Amino acid sequence: MKKTIFILSLIIALVLTSCTTENKPKYKLSDQAILVHNGTIINVKNGDVLKDKAILIDSGMIKSIGNYDALKSGVNVKHQFDATGKFIIPGLWDMHVHIEGEDLVEDNLALLPVFIAYGVTTVRDMASDLGEQVLAWRDDIEQDKILGPQLFTAGRKLEGINSIWKRDLEIANEEELAQMLDKLEYYNVDLVKITENTLPGPLFLKSVQEAKKRGFMVSGHIPIDLTIQEVVDEGFTSIEHASYLLRLGSDEQSIVEKLKSGEITKAQANELYTANFNQDIANRAYQKLGKTGIAITPTLIGGKQLAYLDEDNHENDAFSNYLTNRFTANYQWRIGRMANDTPEDKQARKDRYELIAKQLPYIQKAGIKILAGSDAAALNTYVYPAQSLHEELVLFQEAGLTPLQILQSATINGAELMGTLSTMATIEPEKQADLVILSSNPLLDIKATQDIYAVINDGEYFDRAELDAMLQIAKNRKIQLDKERD
Ligand SMILES: [Zn+2]
Structure with a gap:
């Protein structure tokens, strides 16, 4: 009996002690904690802005958002950054993107x-001949061994026999399919x-x-002998390239049958889809598709660069x-x-590009989730890594999406698709600290994403001078590699 009373009083004592410590912050700050204050914080979910607040970041996470005076204690003054007038x-x-090229x-x-210097802190690699290497880099970045954007990757992609792409996982039957899926599971x-x-198609x-049965998300192209x-209906996660949606402006079913x-x-069949395209028919199909939860990555910039190759001079890019x-x-x-x-042919390419771009506001209105993706790849002419994402965003704006919709396509929509929205892609406590500080307002003009003042990647602050230094290192490396290979 006495023992019970002793234990009871011990519990009471413990409860009392924990009550007295309640006023202290929930977190303990490291020496590396940083505080970004006085900037305008943009809520990409609804376009709301939060002014004159400070963001406290430590150990790669946003710890708190509140008043500067309340948060500054315990943060080294050298790690306090004034973002007055910034967004x-x-x-x-x-x-x-495709991180590709076995010799690259x-x-x-x-x-x-x-990518970091351009404010791109997360990238979805859509498979390449460097699959295993990209998987290794994904882990190296995760473990802070190398600097780069957080990677999600498909590794290598499934294809038929003798596809035009290098080093695909080529399959001829269901048995080979099972083997390749085993491999992809092993690759994680x-x-x-x-x-x-x-x-x-079959x-x-x-x-x-x-x-899908194995629990994977599945993204890709749409075969010409299947309807979208x-x-x-099989639970496809995202359609890559908006060009496939042009099929919905015709009686797709009957063209597939023929x-x-x-x-x-x-x-x-492809000619028919372009020639017969009817916007009203397409819009009805978009409405139906919008109810399925499917996402689309339009990848406009690649098509644009090819369509306007004869007009644009890229020599001085x-x-x-x-x-x-x-x-x-x-x-x-x-x-x-x-x-x-x-x-x-050249004119047809341009017309086709304009028709695809024109679909974006209709797709958005129908509730199909739009994902910003550049298709940057060594094989994709003038679709430059990192920079082309910003160009894609400008094309979205020219096509008629609002700056807020565009910001969503390049932040929360991706995180929602990858199932990481609870820990990434918005500026809220307990989220991963990946932020871009801009010198102009992206809600007024999306070109502001190119006006980068600083980047915080995984909780680490890089000011403009440090970002420029990163770019200089990349320039020097290019010169060195070219020289070595001469
Ligand atoms: Zn691609």
């Missing part, structure tokens, strides 16, 4: 910090990517089903200072493929 947004997400390992490694990829260059559909609805019966060829000669040599592949284009 603070979450770090940007590029939801479609050093080149790609040198470009990883460039963040999603499965499937494309349609040589993969027939096996494509089976691949979606089997990947058939793929979406193709399958051999009445028309693939090329003819400043970004080429970061790209080795071996990297940009890949650009010739697509330029070569277009070398015999007639003036009519």
Whole structure:
């Protein structure tokens, strides 16, 4: 009995002690804690702004948002940054890049910090011939061994036999599909990517089903012998490239039937989709699609660069200072493929680009989640890593999306898709501290995302001079690599 009373009083004593410590902050600050004060904090969920507040960051996390005077104690004055007149947004997400080129390992490694310098703190790599290397970099970045954006990656993508892409996981039947999915599970990829260059519709559909069964997100292209609805019905996570949506402006079902019966060829089917495009039919299809939860990564900038190749001069693009000669040599592949284009072909390319871009406000209105993704890749001519995400955002604005919708496409929409919105992509306590501090207001003009004053990546503050130093290192590395390979 006495023992019980003793234990009881012990418990009471413990409760009392914990009560007296209640006024102390919930967190204990490290020497590395930083405080960013007086900036305008943008809530990307609803466009609200919060003025004259301070953001307390420590150990990679946002700890608190409140009054400067209340938060400054315990933070080294050297780690207090005045953001008066600045605008603070979450770090940007590029939801479609390819870190690629088996002979471009050093080149790609040198470009990883460039993403940070451009305010791109998260990237979704949509598979490449460097799959295993990208997976290793994903872990190295996570463990702070190298500086780069947080990576989500598909590793390698599923395709049919002899696809045009290098080092795909090529499958001919369900048995090979199972083997490749085993491999992707072993790799611990963040999603499965499937494309349609040589993969027939039925096996494509089976691949979606089997990947979903294993709990993967599945993103990719849409085969010409399947309807978009058939793929979406299997739980496809996101359609990559808005060009596929042009099919919805026609009677897609009947065109797919004609193709399958051999009445028309693939090329003819594609021509029909463009020639028959009807906006009202498309809008009705978008409404239906909007109810399924599917997302779309439009990747406008790649198509734009190719369509306007004859008008735009890229010779003096400043970004080429970061790209080795071996990297940009890949650009010739697509330029070569277009070398015999007639003036009519060129005009058709431009018309098609404009029609695709025009779809964005309709897609947004229908409730289809739009993901900002550049398709930056060595093989994608003039679609530069990091910079092209900002160009994509400007194209979204030109197409008629509002700056807030565009910010959402490059922050919360990506995080929601990847299932990490509870820990990333907004400026709130207990979220990962990835922030971009801008010198002008992105809610007025999205071009402000290019007006970068500072970047906070995983809780680490980089001022403009430090970002410029990162870029200088990348420039020097390019010169060095070019010289070594001469
Ligand atoms: Zn791509």
